[in-house]
Amino acid sequence: MPVRASTWRRSRPPILRGPAIAVIALVVILGFLSVYPLSMLLYGSLHSTPPGMAGTFNLDGYQEVMTRQNLITLLNTVGISLAKTIPSVVIAVVLAWILARTDTPFRGTLEVLITLPFFIPPILTAMAWGMLGNPQVGLLNQLFQWATGSSSAPINVYSYGGVVWHMMQYSVPFLFLLIVDAFRAMDPSLEEAARMCGAARWRTFRTITLQLMLPALTGAAILSFIRGIENFESPLFFGSPAGIRVITTDIYDSINQRSPPQYQYATAASFVIMVLLFLIVLLQWKLLRGRSFTTVTGKGYSPGVIKLGKWRWATFAFCVSFFFLTVVLPIGQLFIGSFFKFFGFYQWDMLTLDHYRAVFGSSEFWRGLGNTMYLGLAGASLTMVLGGVVAYVSVRTKWRGRLLIDAMAWLPWMMPGIVLGVGFLWGFALLPHAIPIYGTIWALLLAYISLGTPLSVRVMSSSYAQLSYDLEECSRVHGANWLQTMWRVVIALAWPSFAIGWVLIFFGIMRELSASVLLYSVGSEVLSVVLLKLWANGNAEQVSVIGLIMMALVLIFRWVQLKIMKSQLGTLRA
Amino acid sequence: MSSVTLENISKSFGDFNAVSGVDLRVSEGEFVTLLGPSGCGKTTTLRMVAGLEQNTGGRISIGSDVVSDAARGLFVPSERRQLGMVFQSYAIWPHLTVFENVAYPLRVRRRPSAEIGERVSKALLLVEMEGFAQRPAPALSGGQQQRVAIARALVSEPKVLLLDEPLSNLDAKLRLQMGEEFRAIQKRLGMTTIYVTHDQSEAMALSDRVVVMERGKIQQIGAPEEIYRFPTKRTVAAFFGTPNLLDAEVEGCERLDGRRVRLDVVGKGWRGSCEAADEARPGEVVTVMVRPEDTRIVMADSGAGEQELKWSGHIAHTTYRGAIRSVVVQTENGRLTVDAAASCNYAIGDNVNVVAHRRAAWAIRKDEALI
Numbered sequence: 001m002p003v004r005a006s007t008w009r010r011s012r013p014p015i016l017r018g019p020a021i022a023v024i025a026l027v028v029i030l031g032f033l034s035v036y037p038l039s040m041l042l043y044g045s046l047h048s049t050p051p052g053m054a055g056t057f058n059l060d061g062y063q064e065v066m067t068r069q070n071l072i073t074l075l076n077t078v079g080i081s082l083a084k085t086i087p088s089v090v091i092a093v094v095l096a097w098i099l100a101r102t103d104t105p106f107r108g109t110l111e112v113l114i115t116l117p118f119f120i121p122p123i124l125t126a127m128a129w130g131m132l133g134n135p136q137v138g139l140l141n142q143l144f145q146w147a148t149g150s151s152s153a154p155i156n157v158y159s160y161g162g163v164v165w166h167m168m169q170y171s172v173p174f175l176f177l178l179i180v181d182a183f184r185a186m187d188p189s190l191e192e193a194a195r196m197c198g199a200a201r202w203r204t205f206r207t208i209t210l211q212l213m214l215p216a217l218t219g220a221a222i223l224s225f226i227r228g229i230e231n232f233e234s235p236l237f238f239g240s241p242a243g244i245r246v247i248t249t250d251i252y253d254s255i256n257q258r259s260p261p262q263y264q265y266a267t268a269a270s271f272v273i274m275v276l277l278f279l280i281v282l283l284q285w286k287l288l289r290g291r292s293f294t295t296v297t298g299k300g301y302s303p304g305v306i307k308l309g310k311w312r313w314a315t316f317a318f319c320v321s322f323f324f325l326t327v328v329l330p331i332g333q334l335f336i337g338s339f340f341k342f343f344g345f346y347q348w349d350m351l352t353l354d355h356y357r358a359v360f361g362s363s364e365f366w367r368g369l370g371n372t373m374y375l376g377l378a379g380a381s382l383t384m385v386l387g388g389v390v391a392y393v394s395v396r397t398k399w400r401g402r403l404l405i406d407a408m409a410w411l412p413w414m415m416p417g418i419v420l421g422v423g424f425l426w427g428f429a430l431l432p433h434a435i436p437i438y439g440t441i442w443a444l445l446l447a448y449i450s451l452g453t454p455l456s457v458r459v460m461s462s463s464y465a466q467l468s469y470d471l472e473e474c475s476r477v478h479g480a481n482w483l484q485t486m487w488r489v490v491i492a493l494a495w496p497s498f499a500i501g502w503v504l505i506f507f508g509i510m511r512e513l514s515a516s517v518l519l520y521s522v523g524s525e526v527l528s529v530v531l532l533k534l535w536a537n538g539n540a541e542q543v544s545v546i547g548l549i550m551m552a553l554v555l556i557f558r559w560v561q562l563k564i565m566k567s568q569l570g571t572l573r574a
Numbered sequence: 575m576s577s578v579t580l581e582n583i584s585k586s587f588g589d590f591n592a593v594s595g596v597d598l599r600v601s602e603g604e605f606v607t608l609l610g611p612s613g614c615g616k617t618t619t620l621r622m623v624a625g626l627e628q629n630t631g632g633r634i635s636i637g638s639d640v641v642s643d644a645a646r647g648l649f650v651p652s653e654r655r656q657l658g659m660v661f662q663s664y665a666i667w668p669h670l671t672v673f674e675n676v677a678y679p680l681r682v683r684r685r686p687s688a689e690i691g692e693r694v695s696k697a698l699l700l701v702e703m704e705g706f707a708q709r710p711a712p713a714l715s716g717g718q719q720q721r722v723a724i725a726r727a728l729v730s731e732p733k734v735l736l737l738d739e740p741l742s743n744l745d746a747k748l749r750l751q752m753g754e755e756f757r758a759i760q761k762r763l764g765m766t767t768i769y770v771t772h773d774q775s776e777a778m779a780l781s782d783r784v785v786v787m788e789r790g791k792i793q794q795i796g797a798p799e800e801i802y803r804f805p806t807k808r809t810v811a812a813f814f815g816t817p818n819l820l821d822a823e824v825e826g827c828e829r830l831d832g833r834r835v836r837l838d839v840v841g842k843g844w845r846g847s848c849e850a851a852d853e854a855r856p857g858e859v860v861t862v863m864v865r866p867e868d869t870r871i872v873m874a875d876s877g878a879g880e881q882e883l884k885w886s887g888h889i890a891h892t893t894y895r896g897a898i899r900s901v902v903v904q905t906e907n908g909r910l911t912v913d914a915a916a917s918c919n920y921a922i923g924d925n926v927n928v929v930a931h932r933r934a935a936w937a938i939r940k941d942e943a944l945i
């Protein structure tokens with residue numbers, strides 16, 4: 001049979017034509033979401049006047065940042081973050097060890113309970129603790145006085161201790177979530193080998209278990225430290241009233257509490273914090289380079305469970321008390337607070353439903369709820385789609401430019417919400433009038449997408465990484481084109497991760513305060529901003545009502561997320 | 575069914591040549607095996623046929639259609655080559671049932687569902703998996719997954735079937751059984767098949783022709799018996815079993831027929847004649863291959879027959895292997911391995927002779943042996 005020239009179109013495969021367009025589109029989108037606000041920060045820090053006004057370029061902003069007062073602010077920031085990271089790591093390791101490696105009863109339920117605080121918007125617990133630990137009328141102090149008969153008030157959350165304590169409620173479950181799988185997935189034979197070599201249990205834990213965990217622990221601790229520096233809610237609620245300043249609240253105050261707002265100072269300070277974070281990230285790379293988590297193999301090991309005997313009830317109690325302190329107490333406070341006429345005066349004749357009526361009758365609440373839901377749904381969906389595409393390009397293709405895309409999507413990781421908010425504030429103000437984003441709900445949407453992208457890329461990358469290439473190639477060989485393969489194989493297999501990531505991003509949007517508070521305007525308030533305004537007006541009772549409603553939302557979404565995770569494990573590991 | 579033609583195919587990753595200058599023609603209905611040590615480029619070759627890898631040189635045709643031609647920049651993507659493929663990992667999609675896995679090639683081609691139902695059942699029947707249609711795919715054993723992968727590869731009646739080490743994940747017994755079953759199906763359907771393996775016995779048992787590869791190049795193509803008995807290169811000889819390879823000098827040469835010559839050779843402490851593919855000049859050094867199963871051990875004082883080669887030596891050690899006993903004899907020309915009856919026993923140090931029929935000795939030219 002003679003070899004006849006092909007009747008097929010003489011063309012490169014679509015996979016070679018499409019990439020250029022896709023890569024360019026992604027670079028443009030990500031450029032607007034991350035590089036643009038960053039360069040606006042730089043521009044703003046060098047420009048003497050607020051966005052949109054004529055001015056000159058100078059270094060005044062940086063000069064103002066370099067003061068003695070700001071050195072204290074910097075030390076405060078780093079010190080508070082360290083002070084919360086160290087005990088958090090210890091508690092998280094203990095919790096992870098208890099739940100992954102011992103026979104403590106009800107471990108499954110406990111794990112769900114002690115990770116719950118991570119999903120509660122910090123603004124809710126901040127307000128709840130503001131009521132619980134108020135030195136004058138706080139519930140805890142009242143209980144203490146009632147129990148001891150003394151008139152002193154030992155608990156004051158408006159202090160360094162209060163800031164650290166509030167941060168810890170998040171960093172413990174955060175760290176726990178990061179390290180528990182390393183504990184769980186550890187190959188038991190590594191430990192057994194040490195035991196066979198004659199090492200006792202404690203020695204094995206010290207020389208093998210902990211050593212193997214060290215890369216995972218270090219990485220998680222540094223991440224938690226970064227989160228501490230970026231934290232906004234805790235110092236805003238508990239630090240500012242006591243005169244404790246950190247960088248994030250300093251930036252916020254210079255825009256919101258001064259007139260005229262000190263934009264140049266704020267952007268210069270933003271740049272300083274980003275440099276600080278960048279240095280920490282560099283340190284992290286240096287520390288973790290070449291150290292892998294080979295203990296985590298993904299095989300279904302059942303790691304050796306240590307029998308604790310009677311002590312298992314002690315470990316059980318430890319977990320329960322953590323849950324009680326971080327969830328039950330604040331929610332209880334919101335619950336009680338929502339039914340009494342005045343916050344702090346808990347008497348039977350003061351019971352009322354007025355606050356519920358006021359909240360449900362308030363247009364501001366409904367608008368805030370509507371905005372939050374709208375931004376949550378749209379934002380989470382768009383962020384996950386973007387993250388899914390970026391992750392696909394950087395993990396599954398060999399396209400040129402994929403490293404650039406990956407780096408651009410990662411950039412917001414180094415920008416705390418408040419910094420990104422400042423950057424977008426400038427960025428939107430400088431856009432041509434034909435693109436009226438400034439002061440609209442779109443501003444918030446774009447900021448949320450930018451903030452969520454690093455996380456969504458991570459979630460989707462790890463999901464794609466688990467899919468073997470064979471599954472995709474097999475589909476191509478058997479007649480499916482690229483799109484069909486994406487739809488029927490890649491998306492079909494990755495959607496549980498997509499859904500889990502979606503809920504995470506949704507949580508992130510619901511809790512977001514620092515960027516929102518800079519970018520909202522009348523009409524585009526989100527629930528967290530509504531709460532902050534009510535709180536500032538001293539309306540703790542309505543805050544409690546709205547807080548409870550948000551809590552209900554959190555619980556519903558968390559429940560859905562757990563359901564999906566369970567069914568995913570059910571289908572893929574059967 | 576279609577033939578497959580590879581003309582001077584090569585593939586380089588950066589400056590590393592994974593495959594270079596491969597020429598191969600697989601006829602319609604033929605079962606060809608690519609065989610070679612790990613990393614020799616078998617998978618890469620198969621993937622170029624599949625269109626999962628683009629060849630950097632040469633031309634590939636399936637039937638009468640050129641599907642890839644590096645010189646003209648022509649490349650037909652995988653999905654338009656109408657192939658069936660079984661992956662080493664089976665690549666069973668975990669989110670689909672057995673039925674949906676097998677139906678996939680038909681679904682993406684938008685066949686009517688009545689036809690899909692019918693053809694999928696037929697394919698499942700062929701691999702004896704008809705009872706498992708509604709099982710979720712992850713709930714299958716390795717052997718069952720392999721059957722599903724074969725059914726999926728066959729269901730769309732592809733032009734060519736490609737298999738990349740499909741049996742390597744199975745245990746030895748199942749491997750044998752599945753291999754035979756698969757060969758039976760392949761013969762019944764008359765599928766053109768390219769099969770990759772690094773297991774020589776699998777290649778021998780299944781193929782019409784075997785292609786031995788090494789470092790990205792084809793070493794020899796031929797029927798299993800031809801490759802085993804008459805290797806043209808030392809690497810090919812050494813790849814099958816553990817043959818004794820002895821250097822010897824040619825003294826005389828005589829043509830036997832169109833394909834073979836007889837060489838008179840002399841080695842260290844032995845002389846005799848053997849066969850070879852090509853003539854050799856007197857004085858030339860050749861490698862003589864004698865397979866352990868073609869040799870025998872005789873008493874030290876007994877002589878060899880007219881048509882036999884003989885080496886004298888003493889027993890170095892023996893290994894009991896169940897069916898046979900491997901006996902290593904130290905001779906002047908190095909150690910020789912002999913497959914002896916399992917029941918014989920020899921004391922280490924005994925003086926013995928090793929003999930082999932001259933037809934069992936095969937000479938390979940040194941210049942080719944060097945490659």
Ligand SMILES: Nc1ncnc2c1ncn2[C@@H]1O[C@H](COP(=O)(O)OP(=O)(O)OP(=O)(O)O)[C@@H](O)[C@H]1O
Pocket residue numbers: 587590592610611612613614615616617618619772
């Ligand atoms: N994508 C790639 N990039 C770089 N080198 C590659 C790539 N794919 C394969 N190679 C190299 O090409 C050579 C041939 O690989 P190939 O997978 O074809 O080997 P193989 O014969 O199938 O081996 P095995 O029996 O181990 O599967 C190897 O040296 C391999 O390292």
Ligand SMILES: [Mg+2]
Pocket residue numbers: 616617618
């Ligand atoms: Mg291979």
